Amino acid sequence: KFEFDPKVGIDNPALTLTEDTDGEGVGEPRFYLLTKESTETFGFCLHEELGCQGHIIRQIELGGVAQRRGLQDGDRLLQVNGHFVDHMDHLRVVQKIKSSGNQVLLAVLDGDSYEAAKSLGRDLSQLLPDDIRPRLCHIMRDKSGFGFTVSCPEGTKGTFQLSVLQDGPADRAGVPPGSWLLELNGDSVKSYSHTQLTKKLKQSGNRVTLLVASSAVEEFYRLRGLRVTAALADTSRLPFKVRELHLVKGPAGYGFLLKEDDCSSGGVGQFLWEVDAGLPAERAGMKEGDRVLAVNGESIEGLDHEQTVHRIRAREDEVTLLVIDPASDEFYHSVGFGGSALAGE
Numbered sequence: 001k002f003e004f005d006p007k008v009g010i011d012n013p014a015l016t017l018t019e020d021t022d023g024e025g026v027g028e029p030r031f032y033l034l035t036k037e038s039t040e041t042f043g044f045c046l047h048e049e050l051g052c053q054g055h056i057i058r059q060i061e062l063g064g065v066a067q068r069r070g071l072q073d074g075d076r077l078l079q080v081n082g083h084f085v086d087h088m089d090h091l092r093v094v095q096k097i098k099s100s101g102n103q104v105l106l107a108v109l110d111g112d113s114y115e116a117a118k119s120l121g122r123d124l125s126q127l128l129p130d131d132i133r134p135r136l137c138h139i140m141r142d143k144s145g146f147g148f149t150v151s152c153p154e155g156t157k158g159t160f161q162l163s164v165l166q167d168g169p170a171d172r173a174g175v176p177p178g179s180w181l182l183e184l185n186g187d188s189v190k191s192y193s194h195t196q197l198t199k200k201l202k203q204s205g206n207r208v209t210l211l212v213a214s215s216a217v218e219e220f221y222r223l224r225g226l227r228v229t230a231a232l233a234d235t236s237r238l239p240f241k242v243r244e245l246h247l248v249k250g251p252a253g254y255g256f257l258l259k260e261d262d263c264s265s266g267g268v269g270q271f272l273w274e275v276d277a278g279l280p281a282e283r284a285g286m287k288e289g290d291r292v293l294a295v296n297g298e299s300i301e302g303l304d305h306e307q308t309v310h311r312i313r314a315r316e317d318e319v320t321l322l323v324i325d326p327a328s329d330e331f332y333h334s335v336g337f338g339g340s341a342l343a344g345e
Contacts, residue, residue, distance in 0.1 A: 026120070027113035029078060029127050032071060033226045035103045042104075044071060046097065048090040053118055055085065055093050057108065076114040079107035081232055082133040084125045092297070099299045103231045105132075132220050133234040134182060134213040136335060137173040141206045146170055150181065150197060158190040160197060162212065174237035176214040182228055183211035186335040209335050230336040240328035242293060245284040249317045255279025256286055258312070260305040263291070264330055270300060270308045272323065286321075291329055294322035 034042055043064030047056045054076035060067045078086050080096045081104060088096075097104055107128060109117070117124055139146050147168025150160050160181040164170045171177075181189055184200055185208060192200070201208060211230050213221070221228045247254050255276035263269040270292045275281050292300060295311040296319060303311070312319050324332075
């Protein structure tokens with residue numbers, strides 16, 4: 001049995017996705033957008049139990065937000081931040097939740113419906129929408145501009161739909177045609193007039209980062225009263241990447257030094273320095289100044305230097321590190337996408 005007690009508070013009640021169950025007694029998934037302060041908990045545990053299938057919600061805190069909002073004992077977790085997880089290793093699912101930082105979007109199915117669906121051999125992923133993640137898109141201006149135009153109903157604020165030029169910069173950056181603009185360079189556009197948005201775009205220079213949602217994704221969140229944030233976004237189209245380094249220890253060790261230092265985003269982090277030429281760290285692609293996000297698949301968010309070193313030494317002759325370079329680290333912080341969330345990607 002593995003127990004997990006994530007940190008949380010829940011803003012919104014669960015809302016369901018209508019699904020034709022063909023009279024087979026399979027209910028509808030429920031969605032919970034959970035947010036937390038650093039001192040709070042989600043108020044539930046995630047179990048893996050002998051003789052039971054799935055990732056099971058247990059030990060819901062009496063009187064806690066999770067209980068008040070409707071999370072039920074025995075619910076099966078199907079999705080974390082838009083990722084289908086029913087088929088995943090339990091520890092990996094736990095890590096995805098731990099790595100979500102201050103916000104996580106969960107989809108669950110009640111236990112009876114889950115068991116019924118499994119007995120019928122149904123594909124549970126088909127109960128869920130194909131894509132519920134907004135996108136972060138980083139656009140580089142060319143001679144034609146950013147490659148999109150903005151329309152806004154007359155006399156309104158904060159409602160902006162994008163027309164995207166085919167094969168233009170926005171299209172190449174992954175902006176869906178007809179998508180809705182939610183954030184510009186990490187700031188919500190909810191209070192912007194069209195004139196203010198145009199001014200902000202001009203001030204962005206040759207590059208701009210947009211949080212956008214396709215019409216289907218926007219409708220999904222709007223109908224459920226859920227707020228879309230960058231923490232939930234698909235970042236796969238961004239030029240800024242985290243890197244996974246697998247190191248096998250040589251006779252002279254791994255060949256790097258780990259130091260604790262202040263992060264540009266605030267707080268402290270664990271950074272890689274003094275990368276020795278020709279040794280395993282350099283051969284794996286390590287660069288001086290990289291910040292460590294995870295060790296052997298587990299986020300180090302909240303760990304101090306000694307605890308991180310212990311994690312690195314846990315496996316005698318090898319280690320896998322998830323790292324990010326300074327420029328990418330600064331970018332993600334600027335758009336509200338924390339390192340802990342990156343560790344769960």
